[in-house]
Amino acid sequence: MAPEEIREVIIEILGDIAPDEDLGTLDDAIAFREQLELDSMDFLDIVMELRKRYRVQIPEDEYVQLASMNSTVSYLTPKMATIAK
Amino acid sequence: MAEAYDTLIIGAGMSGLAAGIRLAYYDQSVAIVEKHKTIGGLNSFYRAGGRDYDVGLHAVTNFTPKGAKKGPLSRLLRQLRFQWEDFALAQQQQSRIAFPGVHLAFSNDIRLLESEIARCFPHQIDAFSNLRSQVLDYDDLDQASFEISTRKVLGQIFSEPMLIEMLLCPLMWYGNARVHDMDWGQFCIMFRSIFLEGFARPLRGVRLILKHLVKKFRSLGGQLLLRHGVEKIVSENGRAVGVILEDGREIQAKRILSSAGWVETQRMLGNQDEVVGDEAGQLTFIETITTLNCQPSQLGLNDTIVFYNDSDRFHWQPPQHELCDLRTGVVCSPNNYLYDDAQQLPEGVVRITSIANFEKWNGLNEADYRREKLLWYDRSSDSAVRFVPEFRHHAIDTDMFTPKTIKRFTWHDNGAVYGAPQKRLDGRTQLENVFVCGTDQGFVGIVGAIISGISIANQYCLK
Numbered sequence: 001m002a003p004e005e006i007r008e009v010i011i012e013i014l015g016d017i018a019p020d021e022d023l024g025t026l027d028d029a030i031a032f033r034e035q036l037e038l039d040s041m042d043f044l045d046i047v048m049e050l051r052k053r054y055r056v057q058i059p060e061d062e063y064v065q066l067a068s069m070n071s072t073v074s075y076l077t078p079k080m081a082t083i084a085k
Numbered sequence: 086m087a088e089a090y091d092t093l094i095i096g097a098g099m100s101g102l103a104a105g106i107r108l109a110y111y112d113q114s115v116a117i118v119e120k121h122k123t124i125g126g127l128n129s130f131y132r133a134g135g136r137d138y139d140v141g142l143h144a145v146t147n148f149t150p151k152g153a154k155k156g157p158l159s160r161l162l163r164q165l166r167f168q169w170e171d172f173a174l175a176q177q178q179q180s181r182i183a184f185p186g187v188h189l190a191f192s193n194d195i196r197l198l199e200s201e202i203a204r205c206f207p208h209q210i211d212a213f214s215n216l217r218s219q220v221l222d223y224d225d226l227d228q229a230s231f232e233i234s235t236r237k238v239l240g241q242i243f244s245e246p247m248l249i250e251m252l253l254c255p256l257m258w259y260g261n262a263r264v265h266d267m268d269w270g271q272f273c274i275m276f277r278s279i280f281l282e283g284f285a286r287p288l289r290g291v292r293l294i295l296k297h298l299v300k301k302f303r304s305l306g307g308q309l310l311l312r313h314g315v316e317k318i319v320s321e322n323g324r325a326v327g328v329i330l331e332d333g334r335e336i337q338a339k340r341i342l343s344s345a346g347w348v349e350t351q352r353m354l355g356n357q358d359e360v361v362g363d364e365a366g367q368l369t370f371i372e373t374i375t376t377l378n379c380q381p382s383q384l385g386l387n388d389t390i391v392f393y394n395d396s397d398r399f400h401w402q403p404p405q406h407e408l409c410d411l412r413t414g415v416v417c418s419p420n421n422y423l424y425d426d427a428q429q430l431p432e433g434v435v436r437i438t439s440i441a442n443f444e445k446w447n448g449l450n451e452a453d454y455r456r457e458k459l460l461w462y463d464r465s466s467d468s469a470v471r472f473v474p475e476f477r478h479h480a481i482d483t484d485m486f487t488p489k490t491i492k493r494f495t496w497h498d499n500g501a502v503y504g505a506p507q508k509r510l511d512g513r514t515q516l517e518n519v520f521v522c523g524t525d526q527g528f529v530g531i532v533g534a535i536i537s538g539i540s541i542a543n544q545y546c547l548k
């Protein structure tokens with residue numbers, strides 16, 4: 001998966017776990033937490049959805065990498081390079 | 086022998102079902118084992134004399150409107166992947182705290198309670214704002230700050246003792262496992278869930294909520310095993326490996342989540358009560374349910390819920406010598422919600438709850454038990470009609486349950502409704518793969534128990 005596709009995947013996941021959020025205006029450089037009403041339970045769901053959908057394993061001490069869209073995409077790019085969308 | 090489940094959940098109440106959904110959704114093999122023949126636990130349903138009854142449901146607390154992004158209700162809907170519409174929540178009309186000579190009305194808009202306090206206790210309105218901001222600031226689930234004395238905190242904020250009692254009354258009634266005083270953490274949770282969020286109810290009652298929970302759990306591949314009482318948790322080298330059922334069968338599991346209660350779970354782990362040390366909860370109730378041949382509003386009963394107390398001081402403790410203590414009580418009319426399209430329950434219903442003594446009720450022989458039920462039906466109604474209009478001449482049916490009934494169908498020690506006074510916020514037990522969720526973990530009520538199931542499942546079974 002290319003970075004742009006990974007971004008789409010994340011948007012899809014966010015849309016599922018927080019259906020009331022407007023994701024069209026998301027700023028990729030700013031932390032999700034500052035733009036969206038996401039709590040730690042929702043963050044866990046990003047991790048879990050990635051595992052469920054693409055079998056990507058993210059160790060608990062690396063959850064911090066998922067702070068913003070940019071950091072998430074660059075963290076996932078090597079991990080998801082060989083996964084098909 | 087069948088393969089071990091990833092997680093075995095004990096109890097198909099609100100917390101067990103919610104935990105089950107989370108785990109099944111993320112592809113674990115999960116079974117819920119439930120001792121009773123049906124689901125729901127402390128908030129189940131039954132049919133008697135041709136009528137449908139809810140066991141507990143007065144109100145779903147924590148109401149927030151569609152689109153709200155904060156608060157336990159929206160969090161649980163997101164986590165369980167439900168739509169806001171699924172629970173079909175209709176808001177309360179208006180409720181009331183009724184003390185001698187002073188009545189405070191409140192609704193799902195906190196401004197009503199504020200204006201009522203300004204009217205009845207004009208010197209206390211700043212103190213009330215102060216309390217409100219302290220409650221909003223509270224965000225600490227560590228055991229030490231959770232257990233601060235609420236009476237002490239309120240005593241420092243307010244100078245009118247009666248206002249303190251009036252604020253404590255509904256919050257203790259709907260979620261305090263401790264006698265007399267309340268944990269500050271619990272107070273803050275209840276204050277938000279009742280005064281800042283609010284009351285709502287689906288027209289179809291708790292059946293609708295349970296139907297959604299169980300349907301989702303099953304559709305995700307979860308197994309629900311009714312009439313499967315757990316006798317014992319089996320462990321090897323400090324880890325649980327499964328359970329033995331009451332009929333002797335064994336089920337293996339890699340992890341166990343118990344919603345049966347702390348003391349009850351300790352017993353399954355083979356610890357006798359002396360070793361456990363902790364006490365089970367004492368607070369339990371009788372509830373009378375009267376069906377009317379008219380709507381309560383036709384009798385002038387328009388409140389959704391009335392929390393009454395007949396003196397300046399609110400006594401939150403089980404009676405020592407009598408079967409019940411009727412100085413305080415709750416009157417709920419499930420008709421008095423703002424149902425969509427002016428829908429309404431077909432019959433009027435008045436539910437009255439009073440504090441009761443488990444030992445006394447449990448010790449009666451069958452004949453006395455029946456007689457005392459009739460007697461206390463009348464007495465608790467007599468007590469309630471001091472604060473709400475008389476309704477009994479419109480009664481066409483009555484039902485009633487006691488602490489003995491609660492114990493018989495949920496197996497909670499003492500028929501305790503809000504569990505043990507000491508909560509186990511971290512959900513851990515002495516075994517590294519056995520956890521507790523639900524009432525004894527710390528969150529009570531329908532929404533609270535669901536949140537508890539979700540968060541313990543997230544914390545220990547998913548990460």
Ligand SMILES: Cc1cc2nc3c(=O)[nH]c(=O)nc-3n(C[C@H](O)[C@H](O)[C@H](O)COP(=O)(O)OP(=O)(O)OC[C@H]3O[C@@H](n4cnc5c(N)ncnc54)[C@H](O)[C@@H]3O)c2cc1C
Nearest residue numbers: 096098100120126127128141143144315523524530531534
């Ligand atoms: C009369 C009454 C009125 C209430 N009114 C309201 C209200 O209006 N609003 C509100 O929000 N809350 C209300 N509540 C509280 C609410 O119902 C509870 O807080 C909530 O349902 C607790 O859920 P739980 O999952 O923690 O526990 P439970 O529902 O008790 O779940 C535990 C389950 O474990 C099962 N179990 C026990 N032992 C075993 C065993 N050995 N093996 C297998 N299974 C076992 C039990 O049968 C039970 O189903 C009321 C409760 C009562 C009793």
